[in-house]
Amino acid sequence: MAKGLQLLEKLCQAFGPTSCEYEVADLICEELQGKYDEHTVDFIGDHVFRIKGKTDRKLMLSAHMDEVGLMISAIDEHGYIYFQPVGGFDVKVLCGRKLFVGDYGKEKISGLIASKAIHQQSWEERGKATPINKMYIDIGAKSKEDAEKYVSVGDYAVFDSDFIRFGDGMIKGKAIDDRIGCAVLCDIINYIHENKITPDFDLYFCFTVREEVGRSGAVVTANRIKPDMALVLEATAVGDIAGTPAHKRVADTGKGPTVSFMDHGTAYRSEMIDFAMKLGRDNDIPCQLKRYVSGGNDAGHIHKSSGGVKTVAVSCPTRYIHSASCVFNEADYDSMYRLARQIALCPVSETPVK
Amino acid sequence: MINDLKTIMTTLGASSREDAIGDKLSEMIRPYVDEVCKDPLGNVIAVKRGKANDPQKVMFCAHMDEIGFVVTFIQDDGLVRVSSVGYIDYIAASNHRVRFENGAVGVLVPEGKTEAKDLRQEKFYVDLGVKSRREAERKVKIGETGAIESTLVKLGGKRYSGRPFDDRIGCYILVEAAKLLKKPENDIYFVFSVQEEVGCRGSRTASFTVRPDIGIAVDVTPSGDVVNPGTNLCVKLGGGAAIKVKDNSVMCDQALVRFITDLAEEKKIAHQTEVLTYGGTDASSMQTVAGGSRAGGISIPIRFCHSPNEMIDMGDVEACIKLVAAVAEAKRI
Numbered sequence: 001m002a003k004g005l006q007l008l009e010k011l012c013q014a015f016g017p018t019s020c021e022y023e024v025a026d027l028i029c030e031e032l033q034g035k036y037d038e039h040t041v042d043f044i045g046d047h048v049f050r051i052k053g054k055t056d057r058k059l060m061l062s063a064h065m066d067e068v069g070l071m072i073s074a075i076d077e078h079g080y081i082y083f084q085p086v087g088g089f090d091v092k093v094l095c096g097r098k099l100f101v102g103d104y105g106k107e108k109i110s111g112l113i114a115s116k117a118i119h120q121q122s123w124e125e126r127g128k129a130t131p132i133n134k135m136y137i138d139i140g141a142k143s144k145e146d147a148e149k150y151v152s153v154g155d156y157a158v159f160d161s162d163f164i165r166f167g168d169g170m171i172k173g174k175a176i177d178d179r180i181g182c183a184v185l186c187d188i189i190n191y192i193h194e195n196k197i198t199p200d201f202d203l204y205f206c207f208t209v210r211e212e213v214g215r216s217g218a219v220v221t222a223n224r225i226k227p228d229m230a231l232v233l234e235a236t237a238v239g240d241i242a243g244t245p246a247h248k249r250v251a252d253t254g255k256g257p258t259v260s261f262m263d264h265g266t267a268y269r270s271e272m273i274d275f276a277m278k279l280g281r282d283n284d285i286p287c288q289l290k291r292y293v294s295g296g297n298d299a300g301h302i303h304k305s306s307g308g309v310k311t312v313a314v315s316c317p318t319r320y321i322h323s324a325s326c327v328f329n330e331a332d333y334d335s336m337y338r339l340a341r342q343i344a345l346c347p348v349s350e351t352p353v354k
Numbered sequence: 355m356i357n358d359l360k361t362i363m364t365t366l367g368a369s370s371r372e373d374a375i376g377d378k379l380s381e382m383i384r385p386y387v388d389e390v391c392k393d394p395l396g397n398v399i400a401v402k403r404g405k406a407n408d409p410q411k412v413m414f415c416a417h418m419d420e421i422g423f424v425v426t427f428i429q430d431d432g433l434v435r436v437s438s439v440g441y442i443d444y445i446a447a448s449n450h451r452v453r454f455e456n457g458a459v460g461v462l463v464p465e466g467k468t469e470a471k472d473l474r475q476e477k478f479y480v481d482l483g484v485k486s487r488r489e490a491e492r493k494v495k496i497g498e499t500g501a502i503e504s505t506l507v508k509l510g511g512k513r514y515s516g517r518p519f520d521d522r523i524g525c526y527i528l529v530e531a532a533k534l535l536k537k538p539e540n541d542i543y544f545v546f547s548v549q550e551e552v553g554c555r556g557s558r559t560a561s562f563t564v565r566p567d568i569g570i571a572v573d574v575t576p577s578g579d580v581v582n583p584g585t586n587l588c589v590k591l592g593g594g595a596a597i598k599v600k601d602n603s604v605m606c607d608q609a610l611v612r613f614i615t616d617l618a619e620e621k622k623i624a625h626q627t628e629v630l631t632y633g634g635t636d637a638s639s640m641q642t643v644a645g646g647s648r649a650g651g652i653s654i655p656i657r658f659c660h661s662p663n664e665m666i667d668m669g670d671v672e673a674c675i676k677l678v679a680a681v682a683e684a685k686r687i
Binding site for chain 1: 369370371393394395396397424426427429435437438439476496497549552555556558559560562563
């Protein structure tokens with residue numbers, strides 16, 4: 001497995017739901033030790049690593065560290081634990097799932113989302129998704145007191161899901177959204193460090209918080225840095241799955257990262273789309289346009305920050321996103337890394353912000 | 355005059371693709387202002403400097419983007435799938451011609467057997483009159499935008515039918531008002547903003563750059579004098595410039611509303627009060643960006659907004675031009 005993917009595995013296994021991204025940040029800081037000119041952490045936990053460029057034109061490269069998770073909201077007399085979603089969930093992906101429950105700096109314990117066996121379901125309940133307020137986490141506790149020794153209200157839970165390879169170059173894991181972007185950023189920094197490159201742009205590698213709840217750390221970071229141009233690295237939901245008509249498939253896994261022309265947060269300027277697609281073509285990097293208008297990402301906040309920022313979003317096509325088993329193609333990781341690196345190291349004069 | 359309006363109306367520019375219309379508006383307004391610049395998102399910001407020692411910054415904002423479509427997929431049979439850019443009423447848009455950025459024209463039609471109540475974006479496609487994907491790809495690209503064809507037709511009296519009056523008529527008003535300016539006391543900013551139809555995005559960044567003291571949106575407002583308007587709207591077509599009190603995105607600065615109303619009275623400019631129970635405008639972003647500003651709106655009454663055949667009254671437009679110019683010439687707001 002390539003070095004980037006090894007790091008990605010570690011990042012995906014980390015416990016980092018929204019506003020509890022510390023474990024992910026710790027891993028990133030350890031990985032990047034001594035490879036940057038400047039490191040800042042802001043008051044909500046965004047980490048920014050700067051590598052000085054030949055010019056003072058700023059390029060913000062952004063990926064978010066948080067993952068979708070659950071927050072513990074109540075513990076009942078049996079020691080069963082109730083929760084609220086943090087980020088967008090389809091309730092159907094929760095039932096019966098294994099979880100890690102805990103908080104930063106606290107030992108994580110195993111739990112699972114209970115689901116009533118079919119034997120006990122009423123006829124009305126059969127075949128229907130259990131509403132989220134009826135679901136609970138079972139940590140095997142004897143009582144409320146017993147449960148409270150391990151879990152407090154306000155703690156988090158995330159999926160317990162292995163990072164494994166299967167089939168023809170496919171990888172499955174949790175939190176691919178957006179640890180894959182974080183891994184790509186680290187890979188670019190490693191490349192710059194190993195090859196002692198001075199980039200043309202003044203590079204700001206931003207590992208942001210709180211994307212999954214829409215109140216993104218990217219707003220704070222972008223307003224602080226005031227970049228000339230921004231690259232957002234993401235994972236995007238794709239529909240190259242059973243039962244989806246061709247025009248709603250969004251993109252295909254294995255055909256390279258997507259470049260977005262429009263999503264629910266951003267209408268990208270055509271010069272930025274053309275710039276990324278041309279870099280891909282000129283360097284034989286597979287890439288594809290995202291062929292559907294859906295979702296949103298940190299670009300929505302970044303492009304509207306301060307006086308406006310020319311922004312492009314490059315995403316890894318990911319099946320079953322926001323579930324315990326996100327699936328992507330490892331060749332897409334490589335293509336995404338190469339395209340992002342080309343953008344990062346592009347001379348200012350060859351970009352739309354020249 | 356009407357030729358300028360025609361140029362402004364017929365230049366395609368769906369949200370995020372406003373460069374062509376932005377360039378035309380820059381050229382039109384340039385002789386009447388001191389500076390014109392374009393920001394990273396494509397907003398055109400024109401300024402006429404005031405002669406006061408301590409000028410206020412007064413920003414008039416009209417959005418130059420229009421609602422439209424973006425190509426998302428080209429089928430093997432050459433039919434093109436699109437997604438909405440801004441709010442599209444598909445019942446109104448159904449079976450109209452769509453023109454794309456590089457000039458290709460097609461017809462927006464629903465899949466067969468679609469009932470009227472099911473007319474949603476997913477059901478629609480554009481037929482370019484080609485036989486294969488290869489042929490279609492020579493005409494449009496994925497990610498390319500288009501809009502229902504622009505029209506401008508004179509009806510009875512001073513009324514016109516066409517599109518997109520929302521908000522090219524506002525852009526026209528700013529250009530005409532700039533022509534009337536002599537030597538204002540205050541710094542007057544005329545902003546042609548981008549991406550209003552997808553959530554007032556352009557006016558955010560423009561307001562951040564300008565940092566206005568006073569922000570006034572010049573945009574259309576639905577008139578209530580139609581058959582069964584559905585909700586009570588007080589604005590009437592032909593009733594004069596509509597002075598905004600609120601819409602769903604903004605509560606206007608009360609003193610500013612008073613000021614504009616008094617000025618209209620004093621100058622004998624036809625006006626009416628606008629209380630809009632839905633919708634939003636660039637006034638909202640001007641009010642809240644950076645340190646915030648005192649915000650309001652001078653609106654143009656419109657019927658059948660966001661349809662292929664919107665309707666306006668040139669009497670209202672003339673009143674808006676005079677009122678914008680009067681506010682711009684005012685000594686202290």
